[in-house]
Amino acid sequence: MKVLIARRVFDSVVERLAAHFEVETNPEDTVFSKAELIARLQGKAGAFITGSERIDAEVLDACPGLKAVCNMAVGYNNIDLAACTARGVLASNTPDVLTETTADFGFALMMATARRMAESEQFLRRGEWSKWAVDMFTGSDVHGATLAILGMGRIGRAIARRGHLGFGMPVIYHNRSRLAPELEAEVGARYVSKEQLLKEADHLVIVLPYSAESHHSIGAAELALMKPQATLTNVARGGIVDDAALAQALRERRIAAAGLDVFEGEPRVHPDLLALPNVVLTPHIASATVKTRLAMANLASDNLIAALTGAAPPTPLNSEVLPLKR
Numbered sequence: 308m309k310v311l312i313a314r315r316v317f318d319s320v321v322e323r324l325a326a327h328f329e330v331e332t333n334p335e336d337t338v339f340s341k342a343e344l345i346a347r348l349q350g351k352a353g354a355f356i357t358g359s360e361r362i363d364a365e366v367l368d369a370c371p372g373l374k375a376v377c378n379m380a381v382g383y384n385n386i387d388l389a390a391c392t393a394r395g396v397l398a399s400n401t402p403d404v405l406t407e408t409t410a411d412f413g414f415a416l417m418m419a420t421a422r423r424m425a426e427s428e429q430f431l432r433r434g435e436w437s438k439w440a441v442d443m444f445t446g447s448d449v450h451g452a453t454l455a456i457l458g459m460g461r462i463g464r465a466i467a468r469r470g471h472l473g474f475g476m477p478v479i480y481h482n483r484s485r486l487a488p489e490l491e492a493e494v495g496a497r498y499v500s501k502e503q504l505l506k507e508a509d510h511l512v513i514v515l516p517y518s519a520e521s522h523h524s525i526g527a528a529e530l531a532l533m534k535p536q537a538t539l540t541n542v543a544r545g546g547i548v549d550d551a552a553l554a555q556a557l558r559e560r561r562i563a564a565a566g567l568d569v570f571e572g573e574p575r576v577h578p579d580l581l582a583l584p585n586v587v588l589t590p591h592i593a594s595a596t597v598k599t600r601l602a603m604a605n606l607a608s609d610n611l612i613a614a615l616t617g618a619a620p621p622t623p624l625n626s627e628v629l630p631l632k633r
Contacts, residue, residue, distance in 0.1 A: 309351045
């Protein structure tokens with residue numbers, strides 16, 4: 308069987324897949340257009356994909372031989388899961404292996420935002436530091452401040468644990484459903500309404516999965532509820548925050564600062580955000596350590612190998628399509 312690896316990945320992962328399949332790779336690391344992706348998927352039984360590739364009904368109908376699409380990411384808003392299920396195509400993602408690494412980065416980004424690290428570094432690099440001043444780049448404390456988490460899944464709980472146990476932060480959260488009492492107790496978390504979360508937050512961290520329902524969950528109305536000294540950190544997905552509304556709130560100092568690893572329409576970044584000093588911007592790298600990215604790639608490979616050889620994939624999204632038609 309033939310498979311496509313849609314983006315450049317580790318050589319060891321290519322070798323693993325090549326032991327089972329005829330593999331087409333993308334060594335130039337091109338981001339395929341939909342037409343290019345369809346052309347590359349002709350005759351392929353499987354696809355190893357990343358967040359760059361959109362698998363929807365049009366792609367599936369144009370590639371009737373496709374049996375499995377395995378995403379090297381925990382988020383899967385790039386996959387139309389209903390369309391895959393309706394056509395008997397297995398879809399999978401890579402949960403768990405990136406939880407702690409992403410939580411490390413989310414907490415670091417929140418701290419950099421609160422303490423104005425990027426802004427002060429640029430000031431220093433421009434040669435503008437000539438003397439000490441009592442109010443030079445004064446930010447806000449992290450220890451003891453209220454950590455508010457929107458989306459209390461694996462990564463949200465890992466961030467809460469860092470804040471509560473490491474920095475003595477009171478933790479509040481809002482989620483689609485409330486956690487079990489023992490899980491709340493583990494991270495010292497208190498469930499509140501979304502409105503209360505925004506009003507009480509000293510540092511808001513967004514870890515929601517993206518969906519049509521969560522699109523622009525944080526917009527102008529929500530930002531207006533926050534404290535002027537509060538910060539917002541987004542390590543979830545672009546589109547959950549209305550970037551234009553956020554830029555306006557930051558420009559008008561209606562909130563103090565933001566840290567963003569994800570953006571609407573990325574890799575394009577809203578130009579108003581680029582012009583602001585009180586926002587820390589990183590290029591979607593929350594899971595970017597060698598160990599974690601390799602673990603993600605290997606788990607995606609495990610899913611693809613299992614799906615196409617008749618075994619049980621470890622992390623399927625629609626196991627009801629199994630076993631796949633040969």
